[in-house]
Amino acid sequence: MIFVGTMCDGGACPPGLLVNHLVSDASYQTGLSGMLGGERSAEIYYVVGTANSNILTSLGWMTMNHNAGAKAILDLTYGEFVDLNADFTPSATKFIVNVASGDMYAGPRPVPCTIAVTSARGTPQEATTGVTINLINDGDYDFPFAGFSGVDFSDVDMISYRFDASNVSSVDFGIGPLKTDGTTVPAEESTWGKVKSLFR
Secondary structure, eight states: OOEEEEOOOOOSTTSSSSSEEEEEEEEEEOTTTTTTTGGGEEEEEESSSSSEEEEETTTTEEEEOOOOOOOEEEEESSSSSSSOOOOOOTTEEEEEEEEEEETTTTTOOOEEEEEEEETTTTSTEEEEEEEEEEEEEEEEEEEEESSSTOOOTTTEEEEEEEESSSSSSOEEEEEOOOSSOOOOOOOOSSOGGGGGGTOO
């Protein structure tokens, strides 16, 4: 689990009483079998209140949870430190974000999800483009590759997902496996705390 605000994290607390993360909390994992690129990083940013993110191993979901009145931002990145060198062109045409369960519809309280893709990193042809869609209801949200202007999908080096709940409060949701229509970008059943190199 990664969190911002004040809570018991199960590591420093207990034996401590509470832990405060009033800027951000992050985790980096590597050597993940079946993971695109084998590594991912996650960072949650404080806005107000207490929020957390974790992996529900029984469902394979990534969750983002807020206490009453809380707001936060969550970034999930594949290929942040090691180029993915992924070729999506043989079969894929879009990214798919599945909201497996959420309460953004109440209000409604839309949560913008931005996918940013970098191709040919470190070369003169390097390009980064982001596409944003508001998540409101449960179900699939499509991010067609055609919307990522300038990105070469035969040489994708980094993919990042931002879930921005900074302008709404108290939302909770679970995201199913991150995937394309041709290739899955799986959330391995593991907790962020398994490798927590940036804990405090």
